[in-house]
Amino acid sequence: MTDRSIITESDIRNSLISRADAYAKAGRTSFSAIGIAAVGDSKFLSRVQSGLSFNIRTYQRVMDWLDVAEKSVRREAAE
Template sequence: MCGMNAHATLSSDDVRQHLLAKAKTYAERTGASFSHISEAAVNDSKFLANVERGSNFTIRTYQRVLDWLDERAVVFAEGATSTEARPASAAPAQGLRPVSERSAAE
């Protein structure tokens, strides 16, 4: 039927797997543990471990973790390698150096 949108149905398991896949990708790229990611994103070091075991979570907590991961993904796309990646808003602009690195002659 032309013009009608088919609605995909997402299950709670689909949402859970999406969250865990994003966290695992970040962990593999940075060496960060699930505990570190959980603590940094939602102040609960056991959050992702609990999600893996099937614990429920709110959409608000889900979004907080995704936002935290997405902020850092931008930094890694720009070539950072630190496990303590800065949020994109803290990344220096292209070609600029901190004042402490400038020579006195500048």
């Protein structure tokens, strides 16, 4: 029996790219702009998408940036 509770690098990569892609597609910004704003690297998300390695701290910085950006959008929409 396989334990699906194990989170793999691929799971984390897919989660990061899916979330950034959804935010970008909603017309909020581009992958490059997210990378610059979150980690100071315009090519970060493109490199992650193409399979290059990343560390969990950088992943968390991008996810934290997306949390703040999405809250801001929701707050603006409610006004």
